[in-house]
Amino acid sequence: MKFKLLAAFLLFSVCVKAQNLNIIPQPQSVTKAAGQFYLNNRTTIGTKDTALLALVTYAQKEIYKAKSVALVQSGTGSESLIDLVLTNTSTIPGAYTLNITPERVTVSASNKEGVFYGLMSLLQLVKDQQADNDNNICLQACKIADAPRYQWRGLMLDESRHFFGKEKVKQLLDWMAYYKLNKFHWHLTDVQGWRIEIKKYPRLATIGGMGNYSDTSAEAEYYTQNEIREIVAYAAQRFIIVIPEIDMPGHATAANKAYPEFTGGSVAGYPNFTFNPANENTYQYLADIIKETNSLFPAHMIHLGGDEVSFGIKAWSLDTAIARMMQKKNFDGVNQLEQYFFKRMADTVTSLNSKILAWDEATGGNLPTDKTIIFWWRQNLPGQLHLALQKNYQVVLCPRLPLYFDFLQDTGLVGGRNWNGVFNRVTDVYNFPDRQVPADELNSKLIVGVQANIWTETIESEKRLDFMLFPRIAGLAEAAWTAPELKNEIAFTDKLKADFKNYDAAGIYYYNPFDPSFHPEVVDFVPRIKLVKARSYVRHASKRGHGKINRKHTSSKKDHKSSKRSHKKRK
Ligand code: ACM
Numbered sequence: 001m002k003f004k005l006l007a008a009f010l011l012f013s014v015c016v017k018a019q020n021l022n023i024i025p026q027p028q029s030v031t032k033a034a035g036q037f038y039l040n041n042r043t044t045i046g047t048k049d050t051a052l053l054a055l056v057t058y059a060q061k062e063i064y065k066a067k068s069v070a071l072v073q074s075g076t077g078s079e080s081l082i083d084l085v086l087t088n089t090s091t092i093p094g095a096y097t098l099n100i101t102p103e104r105v106t107v108s109a110s111n112k113e114g115v116f117y118g119l120m121s122l123l124q125l126v127k128d129q130q131a132d133n134d135n136n137i138c139l140q141a142c143k144i145a146d147a148p149r150y151q152w153r154g155l156m157l158d159e160s161r162h163f164f165g166k167e168k169v170k171q172l173l174d175w176m177a178y179y180k181l182n183k184f185h186w187h188l189t190d191v192q193g194w195r196i197e198i199k200k201y202p203r204l205a206t207i208g209g210m211g212n213y214s215d216t217s218a219e220a221e222y223y224t225q226n227e228i229r230e231i232v233a234y235a236a237q238r239f240i241i242v243i244p245e246i247d248m249p250g251h252a253t254a255a256n257k258a259y260p261e262f263t264g265g266s267v268a269g270y271p272n273f274t275f276n277p278a279n280e281n282t283y284q285y286l287a288d289i290i291k292e293t294n295s296l297f298p299a300h301m302i303h304l305g306g307d308e309v310s311f312g313i314k315a316w317s318l319d320t321a322i323a324r325m326m327q328k329k330n331f332d333g334v335n336q337l338e339q340y341f342f343k344r345m346a347d348t349v350t351s352l353n354s355k356i357l358a359w360d361e362a363t364g365g366n367l368p369t370d371k372t373i374i375f376w377w378r379q380n381l382p383g384q385l386h387l388a389l390q391k392n393y394q395v396v397l398c399p400r401l402p403l404y405f406d407f408l409q410d411t412g413l414v415g416g417r418n419w420n421g422v423f424n425r426v427t428d429v430y431n432f433p434d435r436q437v438p439a440d441e442l443n444s445k446l447i448v449g450v451q452a453n454i455w456t457e458t459i460e461s462e463k464r465l466d467f468m469l470f471p472r473i474a475g476l477a478e479a480a481w482t483a484p485e486l487k488n489e490i491a492f493t494d495k496l497k498a499d500f501k502n503y504d505a506a507g508i509y510y511y512n513p514f515d516p517s518f519h520p521e522v523v524d525f526v527p528r529i530k531l532v533k534a535r536s537y538v539r540h541a542s543k544r545g546h547g548k549i550n551r552k553h554t555s556s557k558k559d560h561k562s563s564k565r566s567h568k569k570r571k
């Protein structure tokens with residue numbers, strides 16, 4: 001009798017916790033109902049829809065991973081306690097309902113993506129609960145109806161400056177899925193390294209892949225085409241589209257190291273920064289690269305970069321062949337040549353039935369508006385966003401403030417950048433874009449979504465990558481998914497605190513803004529220039545001779561000074 005009472009008490013106490021319904025990003029509508037559903041090793045999960053079978057297996061695995069509860073998969077002909085349903089209502093991609101009653105759980109949506117997100121919400125509710133001694137997980141009965149605010153919910157990782165490898169990328173994709181993020185922008189080429197195998201030009205990977213921001217003589221690191229296919233497939237299982245970036249005509253130093261015949265020349269501080277626009281073979285070379293790249297990414301979207309070319313095109317003015325070409329074509333300056341170059345490469349992308357993605361420098365050019373997405377990153381140039389919308393371009397919002405995750409996220413931290421003393425706190429990320437972007441622009445249908453970018457000059461270790469990403473990724477999720485009228489910063493921070501136990505369980509080295517000493521800052525580099533001037537900058541190659549850095553977990557300024565290398569000065 002005593003034991004029964006105790007068991008009842010335990011179940012009751014577990015269930016009381018369930019009532020918070022902590023889900024990040026906050027769903028559109030959450031209505032609590034009476035009673036609880038008990039999930040355990042006898043609970044069946046299934047679907048009558050064969051198209052959803054892979055999701056049944058996925059959910060089964062994730063719940064087992066999270067709680068060691070092995071759900072029983074039922075056949076497509078039989079009833080299940082957790083039922084996945086494809087409806088024929090028409091809803092936007094990603095919309096779903098999750099209905100938990102004391103008798104059953106139903107996840108339904110009109111598309112697979114929606115069912116997946118319903119399962120991700122269910123997974124978060126399951127993770128939030130502790131199993132009792134009999135491995136019962138008690139879920140509060142509720143009805144959730146949900147849909148995303150934006151269709152583009154992106155995260156960009158720069159693997160040129162530092163290479164993290166496929167296991168870390170897969171972990172990132174897992175967390176993106178957990179937070180319902182759906183676009184992984186992969187910055188694979190830049191000054192410090194070329195990270196994608198191109199069969200027609202093997203030296204791009206084997207020579208261009210050598211070195212990184214910390215160590216210019218490091219062995220080549222890059223993704224083989226098979227590895228890329230593996231990652232793309234892994235992402236697709238999680239309804240994440242992978243978009244490669246092949247940056248041009250600037251940020252091309254690593255490529256030019258491998259194939260110097262296509263370099264656009266050097267000026268002090270910017271060796272071989274661009275491709276050569278006066279060499280007709282450059283266009284064929286890059287077209288070949290784009291074609292091979294495109295064949296690896298079913299997204300049919302290629303990000304062509306196009307940023308900060310102005311640093312390298314000073315070298316163009318010094319080159320006689322380039323001067324001759326400009327004269328022949330009647331160009332009145334190198335900027336016109338830059339636009340000509342970019343348009344030709346963009347035409348290659350569209351000839352493959354793919355979309356062109358580009359940083360906001362491309363707004364000034366003449367790319368086709370119906371086939372181009374502009375990434376607005378220069379928050380100090382709001383006119384670029386304005387112009388892009390005026391010219392009818394679709395836009396992804398990813399301004400440095402607050403969406404560059406290599407920027408510091410709080411006072412007292414030292415190993416990253418900031419902008420005139422402004423920090424990118426998790427709450428700043430959370431509150432984006434409504435407090436920053438004017439309402440008339442924000443209401444434009446051309447704004448397809450938001451994205452955070454992680455540049456990795458100051459991030460070499462996986463620990464620091466975690467530290468910079470978590471928990472801001474949670475703020476990003478809510479910025480991208482949740483309708484502004486449903487946002488509540490206090491409720492969000494409460495959910496975040498609850499989510500930290502999931503970070504702990506996964507061994508994530510996150511920054512805890514509520515208890516900064518919880519995980520001392522992992523500093524890989526200290527930028528020498530603390531305040532970035534309010535103008536553009538370029539990421540530099542590290543100087544030859546830089547040795548491997550000491551990675552240390554430090555919390556005192558003294559330690560930072562003594563053990564950390566400095567960034568080369570930025571422009
Ligand atoms: C950029 O940060 N150069 C896009």
